[in-house]
Each structure stands twice: as C-alpha cells, then as structure tokens.
Amino acid sequence: MKKYEIQLQGKSYTIQLKSFGRIAINGTVHYLRSLPHRNVLFLPMEYDLPIPEGNVMLASGMFYNPLIVNGVNQFNGRPYTPIGKVPFWAYIFMILDLSMCLLGGALPAFLAVLALYLTLRVSVSESYPIGVRLLLSVVILAGGWLLLILFAFLLSMALY
Numbered sequence: 477m478k479k480y481e482i483q484l485q486g487k488s489y490t491i492q493l494k495s496f497g498r499i500a501i502n503g504t505v506h507y508l509r510s511l512p513h514r515n516v517l518f519l520p521m522e523y524d525l526p527i528p529e530g531n532v533m534l535a536s537g538m539f540y541n542p543l544i545v546n547g548v549n550q551f552n553g554r555p556y557t558p559i560g561k562v563p564f565w566a567y568i569f570m571i572l573d574l575s576m577c578l579l580g581g582a583l584p585a586f587l588a589v590l591a592l593y594l595t596l597r598v599s600v601s602e603s604y605p606i607g608v609r610l611l612l613s614v615v616i617l618a619g620g621w622l623l624l625i626l627f628a629f630l631l632s633m634a635l636y
Contacts, residue, residue: 487529516559566596576588598612
C-alpha cells in the first residue's frame, strides 16, 4: 500500500496505509475507526492522525487516500480544502443524489453513494469557480439518473 515519508519539526515519520482500515505510523498500527474523524452525512471523509508536531490527516479519496500535512496535499502538492467547508447548496445536491436509492437495489444504492461522493468533492474543490462547481453538481445528479434509466431500459429489453 501507499507509503509516505514526512518531516515535521525535525522528526521523521513513516506513514503507511494498510489493508482493512489500518494505518501504520512509525510501525505502530492504528485502526481508522478509532481515530478522530469528520463525517459528511454518513461517510467518514477526514481522519486526524495522532502526530502532535503538525496537523496531519488522511482524506478519503475515490482512487487514493491523500495525506494532508499542514493543509498541503502530499500527493499533488496543492493546498487542501477541508471537508468542513462544504457549501449549503452541496447538501441539497447530495440529498437529491441519495434519492436514487428510492428505486431499491444494489445498483441505485451504489450510484447514489458514488454521486454523493463526487458532488462532495466537486463542491469543496477550490480549483473551479462556484458556477462551474454548481454546474458539475447538476451534471453528476442528472448523469446518475440517466444511468439508472438506461440500465432499467436495457434490463427490460433483455427480459422481454
């Protein structure tokens, strides 16, 4: 799994992501569930790591979990926007994304959680202006519903 080497106030730390929700800090294994974290709705998005020399956290990601040290993403070197700065309109889109679960089944639930996660990440990204973030949230919502309708249509065609 991914391994990070960082220096904070003259102390070196080796942080390695392990399987099954564990993280090793200088060889000491911690379970992510036991660490302080911040949720958005029901998804844990940021975990505070027990490193007293700095503000170090692990953020949830779609394909990787970036390590954030003193506000800087160690994966790409860009400033990180904390999840706590989610704009109010993003919650409206996330609730609308969750409405896909009303259809029942695993695929609608998966698409709903995926759309919720993508909406969350887009809404807090400072890489885009607010208008683009709103537009992307609308596209994610509409895209999720279109995928569900397409899947239902294809399934009905295959069964009949």
